[in-house]
Amino acid sequence: IADFVYSRGLPFNITHNNPYFNRILSLAKQVPSLYQPPSRHQLSGPLMDHCYDAKIADYKKTLSTDGQQYGIAMIGDGATVKKMPLMNIMGSSPNERSAVLEIHDCSGHLCEGGTKNAVYIADVFLGHIRIIDPKGTFDC
Numbered sequence: 001i002a003d004f005v006y007s008r009g010l011p012f013n014i015t016h017n018n019p020y021f022n023r024i025l026s027l028a029k030q031v032p033s034l035y036q037p038p039s040r041h042q043l044s045g046p047l048m049d050h051c052y053d054a055k056i057a058d059y060k061k062t063l064s065t066d067g068q069q070y071g072i073a074m075i076g077d078g079a080t081v082k083k084m085p086l087m088n089i090m091g092s093s094p095n096e097r098s099a100v101l102e103i104h105d106c107s108g109h110l111c112e113g114g115t116k117n118a119v120y121i122a123d124v125f126l127g128h129i130r131i132i133d134p135k136g137t138f139d140c
Contacts, residue, residue, distance in 0.1 A: 059091065059099035060132055066093035067138045074125050078106075078116055085110055087121065089128055101128050 005014060015021050038047055063072050073092040080086070085106040091099045104124055106116055114120060130136075 056101065059096060059101060062096040063091045063093050063099060063132045066095050067133055070094050071138060072132065074129065076121070076125065078121075085116065087116065087124060089125060091128070091132065 001015065004010075005012065066072060070093055075090045075092060076088050078085070078087045087104040087106060088100065089102040089104055091101055093099075106114075106120075109120060110116070
């Protein structure tokens with residue numbers, strides 16, 4: 001473990017009270033000797049997609065649950081990165097302080113002559129609000 005931390009330039013506190021690190025060690029104890037760690041292609045493809053989908057589902061569940069009692073805040077901003085027009089869509093609640101729900105690519109909309117105006121931004125946000133609160137039951 002120490003050699004891995006040193007050779008990859010990881011912070012020394014990566015192992016201290018880290019539930020992800022502890023889970024890796026617990027699971028590693030149970031694998032058969034023929035186990036092969038995932039390749040870089042698996043890590044950068046299907047496994048990353050799976051972790052992303054699971055995290056987004058967890059965010060939406062927490063925001064939906066919190067929204068019933070406390071309400072939620074939707075936050076966002078726009079940026080153009082290397083000529084790519086983007087919008088960050090985030091949600092926040094007492095138990096999920098900063099949930100990045102999407103980094104929205106606005107290229108298609110702008111290519112069709114649209115702009116990142118209030119109507120477009122509200123429409124993108126409403127899509128996420130409808131997923132978090134499908135029945136429209138949260139108080140405004």
